Amino acid sequence: MIKKIISFFSVFLLFASVSFSAKAAEKIALVIGTWAEEPLTPFVEKFTAETGIEVDIQTFPFRDLLATLEVRGNAKADDVDVVFVDAPLVPSYAVRGMIASMDSYFSDTNVNEIFAPAGIAAASWNGEMYAPPLNNSGQILYYNKDLLAKAGCAEPSAIESERITWAEVVDCAKKINDEGSGTWGMIFDQISRYYQLQALPESLGGGSGVCEGGLSVKGCLTNDGWMKAAQWYYDIHNTWNVAPKGANPDQTHEMFGAGKIGMFIGGSWNVGRWKDSDLSFGLALHPYFDGGDVVTGCNSWHMGVWNYSKHKDASAKLVRYLTASPEVALAYVDKHNSLPAHMSGVLHVAEDPKFNNFPDTAMKLATYESANHCATRGRTPGFLEFEEIVNTSFEDIRNGGDPASVMQSAESRIEQAMRRYK
Amino acid sequence: MKNNFFKRQWIVPYLFLAPALLATIAFKLYPIFIGLWESLIYTSFGGGVEKRLFVWFENYQYLFDDPLFWQSLKITSILTVIINPFQISLSLGLALLLMRKSRFIRVIRSLYLLPIGVALPIATVVWGLMLDPYQGLANGFLGLFGIPPQPFLISEHQALWSIIAIATWKGVAFWMLFLLAGMEEIPTQYYEAAKIDGARTFEKFRFITLPLLKRTILFVFVADTATNFVLMVPMIILTKGGPMQSTNVLAFEAYRSGFYYQDWGRSLSIISILTIISLIVIGLQLLFLGENKEDKVK
Numbered sequence: 001m002i003k004k005i006i007s008f009f010s011v012f013l014l015f016a017s018v019s020f021s022a023k024a025a026e027k028i029a030l031v032i033g034t035w036a037e038e039p040l041t042p043f044v045e046k047f048t049a050e051t052g053i054e055v056d057i058q059t060f061p062f063r064d065l066l067a068t069l070e071v072r073g074n075a076k077a078d079d080v081d082v083v084f085v086d087a088p089l090v091p092s093y094a095v096r097g098m099i100a101s102m103d104s105y106f107s108d109t110n111v112n113e114i115f116a117p118a119g120i121a122a123a124s125w126n127g128e129m130y131a132p133p134l135n136n137s138g139q140i141l142y143y144n145k146d147l148l149a150k151a152g153c154a155e156p157s158a159i160e161s162e163r164i165t166w167a168e169v170v171d172c173a174k175k176i177n178d179e180g181s182g183t184w185g186m187i188f189d190q191i192s193r194y195y196q197l198q199a200l201p202e203s204l205g206g207g208s209g210v211c212e213g214g215l216s217v218k219g220c221l222t223n224d225g226w227m228k229a230a231q232w233y234y235d236i237h238n239t240w241n242v243a244p245k246g247a248n249p250d251q252t253h254e255m256f257g258a259g260k261i262g263m264f265i266g267g268s269w270n271v272g273r274w275k276d277s278d279l280s281f282g283l284a285l286h287p288y289f290d291g292g293d294v295v296t297g298c299n300s301w302h303m304g305v306w307n308y309s310k311h312k313d314a315s316a317k318l319v320r321y322l323t324a325s326p327e328v329a330l331a332y333v334d335k336h337n338s339l340p341a342h343m344s345g346v347l348h349v350a351e352d353p354k355f356n357n358f359p360d361t362a363m364k365l366a367t368y369e370s371a372n373h374c375a376t377r378g379r380t381p382g383f384l385e386f387e388e389i390v391n392t393s394f395e396d397i398r399n400g401g402d403p404a405s406v407m408q409s410a411e412s413r414i415e416q417a418m419r420r421y422k
Numbered sequence: 423m424k425n426n427f428f429k430r431q432w433i434v435p436y437l438f439l440a441p442a443l444l445a446t447i448a449f450k451l452y453p454i455f456i457g458l459w460e461s462l463i464y465t466s467f468g469g470g471v472e473k474r475l476f477v478w479f480e481n482y483q484y485l486f487d488d489p490l491f492w493q494s495l496k497i498t499s500i501l502t503v504i505i506n507p508f509q510i511s512l513s514l515g516l517a518l519l520l521m522r523k524s525r526f527i528r529v530i531r532s533l534y535l536l537p538i539g540v541a542l543p544i545a546t547v548v549w550g551l552m553l554d555p556y557q558g559l560a561n562g563f564l565g566l567f568g569i570p571p572q573p574f575l576i577s578e579h580q581a582l583w584s585i586i587a588i589a590t591w592k593g594v595a596f597w598m599l600f601l602l603a604g605m606e607e608i609p610t611q612y613y614e615a616a617k618i619d620g621a622r623t624f625e626k627f628r629f630i631t632l633p634l635l636k637r638t639i640l641f642v643f644v645a646d647t648a649t650n651f652v653l654m655v656p657m658i659i660l661t662k663g664g665p666m667q668s669t670n671v672l673a674f675e676a677y678r679s680g681f682y683y684q685d686w687g688r689s690l691s692i693i694s695i696l697t698i699i700s701l702i703v704i705g706l707q708l709l710f711l712g713e714n715k716e717d718k719v720k
Contacts, residue, residue, distance in 0.1 A: 246555045399576045399665040
């Protein structure tokens with residue numbers, strides 16, 4: 001009798017556990033930047049409603065996001081499933097096995113019809129697509145109309161044939177500078193960051209800084225273009241003193257918003273900060289060096305499936321839902337003022353008449369710059385080391401370091417760091 | 423049986439010590455051993471394949487060939503030589519001041535202890551804002567005396583000094599607390615006897631306070647040195663080791679190698695070297711400042 005009771009309960013427990021596990025929703029962890037939480041959350045909730053897959057959204061500020069992924073990657077942690085991937089880090093994560101190839105999850109569709117070509121190129125390494133693009137980016141010139149008028153400068157143009165040069169920017173910045181009122185002529189949105197400053201050496205013919213093959217920087221970070229760009233960056237902060245030292249990328253937009261900066265070179269997303277403010281500002285095309293190429297920063301955030309995830313199929317579903325869905329792309333454009341990587345978003349910006357009206361024209365200008373003058377960041381599996389060293393070198397130059405010796409030192413440090421990938 | 427077990431009296435002290443010994447092994451010795459072992463491993467991603475190779479001392483060899491390592495070692499040495507005596511002298515001076523009898527001494531002591539309650543990252547951020555060369559409070563204050571604005575953290579000549587100031591503001595009250603407790607322990611009869619003998623304030627300090635405070639000072643010296651060898655929060659938050667590597671101490675270089683570049687072989691090699699340097703410096707402090715046999719006889 002006792003045996004029968006035990007058998008009955010065993011069978012009952014077995015069925016109960018099977019039915020419980022069948023009903024329990026699969027749960028995945030999505031690691032994104034804090035700035036993406038608001039635009040993405042409604043779609044993540046919709047994804048859960050449609051698929052039954054629960055998503056735990058974990059957000060991190062820009063600086064902590066990359067460090068978090070590195071630490072989790074080094075620990076081969078399986079508590080992460082879908083991650084934000086900065087476009088130039090795709091090769092690094094792919095080579096180190098941190099993200100999984102997405103080719104098999106997109107095999108039933110033509111990715112060329114979904115994403116803009118630059119996005120697919122940035123998402124891939126060695127012919128495989130690892131992290132489809134969520135959005136794109138483009139840099140333009142914002143200017144304070146009142147400060148320019150007071151200094152007697154002509155307003156920069158949004159027409160290609162009248163694109164302003166860096167020399168003209170500096171000339172005007174010198175007139176705007178006013179130490180007494182703490183007003184500066186110009187500033188870069190992302191001060192001392194490679195993403196934005198790559199445009200300077202590129203415009204002077206210096207290239208991305210990474211040599212072909214992506215495993216060396218010897219001679220590519222200290223060529224004529226890079227050295228001239230480094231000297232120019234030194235001059236605007238030290239010789240001509242038209243751009244402030246000390247300010248960090250979190251403060252630059254606040255300074256422009258407070259009317260303390262004449263010209264601000266930044267991404268399209270900034271327009272949302274000022275469109276409803278009293279600031280009288282205008283928009284123009286990105287500057288370039290006279291006689292050089294017109295080049296601007298581009299690419300943005302991608303999404304990848306964590307290679308150590310135990311829920312790869314569910315994670316891939318989420319990645320595909322968020323990156324390949326036109327609905328998400330349009331929301332990202334409208335709510336975040338970020339350029340789309342999805343073709344439907346690109347068409348939306350091109351065709352919707354609202355983008356012909358100021359200040360939404362920022363999206364149109366940035367799309368134009370990104371489509372025609374995009375400088376993809378250096379493609380190397382050692383990008384993490386490369387970017388950090390280049391960023392600190394730009395910061396040293398801004399703070400008065402000798403440009404030539406700083407760049408020489410950066411080149412040898414990166415070269416040493418690259419040995420791990422050879 | 424039970425009685426027999428406890429009759430083996432030699433085992434009793436070991437039983438009492440066992441929890442502490444096990445914790446020391448698990449949380450101190452084991453991580454040090456793992457750190458030393460991993461410093462001999464080189465991780466390569468050549469050809470897109472992750473390989474962990476045992477390379478003996480190759481990571482150390484790369485380190486010794488790297489000018490950045492020697493620069494970091496130089497900055498660490500400068501920081502150690504300056505910050506520890508500076509903080510301890512200041513702590514001792516403050517402790518002496520706060521030993522004075524006054525109606526408001528308890529309130530004044532509490533005020534001096536406030537920085538202890540502020541977390542170092544928060545203190546660092548606040549100091550970063552105050553030392554902002556354009557909008558910071560520090561330059562506004564200096565301006566009152568006609569001193570021109572200083573670059574502080576963005577100058578390669580001032581950044582390390584600024585960090586020393588921040589760390590000292592945060593740490594000096596903490597170390598003062600130990601010295602204050604040590605001074606409170608000194609019997610007042612010694613001072614009364616000295617007063618009768620006609621000793622002046624400095625003589626009382628030189629011949630009573632200092633000798634009787636020697637053990638406390640030694641503890642504070644060793645603990646402060648160990649703490650400052652791993653000081654890197656202000657570097658992480660404010661300077662990233664710059665400008666021009668002027669604040670790039672070994673602890674920060676190890677952190678950067680590990681957490682930014684995931685080069686754990688290099689990171690742990692630096693940590694191992696830093697551990698050895700710390701042990702040598704602390705050993706020297708114990709040797710020269712420790713109690714000698716004559717002190718013990720007395």
